[in-house]
Amino acid sequence: MKDKIRLPVELGQAIQRERKDRRLKATDIASRSGRARNVLYRLERGEDITLASLFDILSAMDLTIRLERLGMPTLEEVTARFGKVDDDAS
Template sequence: MSLMNDEIRLATELGAAIRAARLAMGLSITELASQSGRVRDVIYRLEAGKETSLSSLFAVLAVLKLTLRLEPAGRPTLSQVQARFGLDDEDE
């Protein structure tokens, strides 16, 4: 997952992007939790794609210097579906 330009459609994908950003900044879960004013469980939950509050999400994103941008989803392309489900042309 290349963090900066990925289309994130699932909570688990958002969690993976948050984890990748944390690791790229060299932060431990404890450090991210401390800097965001949250407990470690919040970071674990976010990275696992589990439910947490929006305020916690935005606090963590602020520490990671990330923002969210909303766009119309539209339909995924064939290549996006194939990549998502690990398919190639022979699997059709």
């Protein structure tokens, strides 16, 4: 997983993609993390959960977080988030 994550919803989508790509069941992650399955689903939707829950779920999925300097988003990242730029717009 090499996604640049800037928003909670992006984190949730990345975790959900990883879970589905690896064919991990939500019930198994919940059991291994000691958290309710609903907590995982809320995380995947980008909703608020506790940091402790986040780290428990990441650990259960054998994932970690790496911090790096934010920097400016690339044109591709802006376009992906906001759509195509209309040159004729005034």
